[in-house]
Amino acid sequence: MRLTLLPPLLALSACSLAPELVKPELPVPAAYPSPSSVVTDGDHAADLGWRSMFGDPRLQRMIELALLNNRDLRLAALNVEAVQAQYNIQRAARFPAVNATGGTTRQRIAADQTADPATSARMQNQHSLGIGVSAFEIDLFGRVRSLSEAAFARYLASEEGRRAAHIALVGAVADAYFAERLAQEQLDLAERTLADWRQSLDLARQLKSADQTSGLDIAQAEGQVATAEADLEGRTRALARATNALNLLVGADMPDDLPPPRPLDGSAVRTHLPVGIPSELLIRRPDIRRVEQTLLAANADIGAARAAFFPRLSLTTSLGYASPALGSLFDNGQWVWSIAPQISQPLFLGGQLRAELRLAEIRKSEAIAEYERTIQTAFREVADGLAGSATYGRQIDAQVRMVVSTERRMDLSTLRYRAGVDGRLEVLDAQRQLYAARQTLLDLKRDEIGNAIGLYKALGGGLTEQEDDGTQASHD
Template sequence: MNYLILLSLPFLLAGCISLDPKYQRPIMPVPNRMPHGGAYSTQAGGTLDMANSSWRDYIIDDRLRKVVAMSLDSSRDLRETVADVKSAQAQYEEERSSLLPTVDAEVSNTRSRSLTGVGNQTAISNSASANASTSSFELDLFGKNQSLTREEYEAYLGTQEGARSTELTVIYNVVNYWIILAADKSNLETAKQTMASAADSLQVTQNNYNHGISSMVDVASADSTYQSARADVANYTTSVAQDKNALDLAVGKSVPADLLPSGIEQLKGIMRDMPPAVSSAVLLNRPDVLEAEHNLKATNASIGAARANFFPSISLTASGGVSSSQLSSLFKNGASTWSFSPSISLPIFAGGYNVAALKYSKAQKELYVATYEKSIQSAFQEVADALARRGTIQEQLNAHTAYVNASLTYYQLADLRYRRGVDTYINALDAQRTLYSARQNLISTQETYYQNLITLYKVMGGGTSLRQ
């Protein structure tokens, strides 16, 4: 059984120490709390627990939920990231295999005929052998292979976070295009209403001109308003079609008509309100920040591997088995055979390669520390910007709603005064244009309101597993 001991020896000696630097997460280069005061809302906000929530807890509109679920199943962007994750996992498993020796088993039988040396007589000889062997297995005494395996593992985890980031982007894009489609449908309906109103005003003005009540200037002004609204109808018709195309591309398949929004005004409570982010710790849950940290950990492990290159490497070649002159008696009366061939390699001169490799690994770590810190700073800005928008958007929405109501009253009175001959068409035309602009501004603000909700969800990291 000596050969079994020899084959087991590499398992006992592998991975004795690690030369990786002790990893310490860099201090967050941002304030501990999010900005407050001024533009930032002081209201309590929602109660959604981001750390233990999925997108289904945040998106509550049934149609939008179905569209997002379709995208997570059909998006080609996600299929690309899944392939990347599988590739990274395979590379990690390939590197991890170097921690264990390769054991081969071989059974052979040789039958030969040769001269005996007496006259020209020949004899037939037969030999059989069975062997198990491990070839050139490097003992990981200084943790080089362990470090390389950790490097690949962290790279694999970083790829997983990259896939999660892609999932979050897909959800954001789908919801955003869905909202844009709703807004452009409302813009199209507003343009159609304005065109119909302008056509009626043009008819009234033309009749007044025919009866000598209005001038040709009034007719031209009424016609310009009608033609402008007509052009907007054509433009928004195109926008609605293009919005649908963009949504289909983000989802990965054509979205059924019954899952599409009808207008921005009907989007009531499609998403939950986000809780105020009072601590910067929320940034650490973002997949891009986690990906940057895994990349940093990978470079930390590469330093350990570079350090290990300065130490000797020991390789083992061992085999053991039995041999016999007859195959039938190989495992009964065969003779035991074994071999054990250790070798050691000492780094004496490599033209400065090992020193340069270590310097490169340390420089890469500095690079990824800066990348990690920059990702946190960028995340802080994105959250702060979204919170600033959240703190003022409701006031803007209320103001634009009141502005539309006031503009409608102004238009109704100005149009009535014109039709009764009390006032000129200039005031009625101005009121009509003011109302049209006010309605467009309200739609734009409503669009911004809903986009801010999905933006907050994205910049705060999107919660737990996005596919739940």
């Protein structure tokens, strides 16, 4: 047999029993709830590089370090390489494995085993050299092809999973960074407040020494200072934990040349983003593309399970030379060949094949449900981000007015207390209200930034570093 017969045999494996894949309709409305303050035109947020999204140079440097050193992202990349190797292994089954073999045999034949009974025992040699194909499955019904397609889809799914991990890491670093900035500013506010309240305590003690107040004012001021000291310790602990969380995400020691941080007011985070329509999420979000590839793999698995019911045709061939003497191995007449086709048909496996087909169909149904759920989750995340974009600005403006009002109240209360018009309790209440209002304002600013980060991730942003001139860098 000649090796030129192999291409026609390979062409026989063009059949596939995988069902036609019909993707479900989008289980979400055709449009987002779009308040008037939300930007819906222009470029899509997924095309916005994270350097444009986050204008703080210190944060940009930390994202760079995280993309280089984060262990979760490194594991995701290694998982892609592992799945790619699995696909290459499975794809190799679609091609014949050609092996070259050479060997020699020397054996003693007993006298009673020779053709002539009168012949005494003798030694026999056999030398051989050839190439051959061993048990190559001719994929008549597409079983091997379906398995290869499933492996390829899983490889693509793992690659999309790595991209999703990339986006999640960029967002997580930004979240952790601003959590640290919030903790630092809250700590600074607690320190300033404690210093102010200690001054008030000193004033109360001076007034008591002059017999202008009672010991009750001192007790109230001391209690307020103790409250501020306790809060200061809590803020210190929160800052340490936020710093630890950020260091874990970055995955490396922070360099000494990091740019100075910006305050939350000057963080330069875009809080209004172009969102497009829900169907764009199918091509913008890697997590949706990942479950889509998983669905394709599950569909191909059904084809392989169906093909298992039909006969399997395998082929073993070899050609080469064989001779009892090594010197005459390549002489005329020593050429040999063999061909051994084999067909097998499952008859009784105790219901195994039907169970495998049923399992493949169930897993496809699970993949469809996961696909729909991922789309619904993505829609909800975007809708939540839009709701935040429409309301945080107005809420922060109202809180700023609240802070200004409480500052004015505290100034007036202090003046009236020193003039003897009001008691110490009014001043303490004004101080507490101002401290709470300032802390609430910091929380709101951090929440607005967190909402913008969440919307950016929900729209598929964070994969590219920059978007100018078509030169995108995504650390892929």
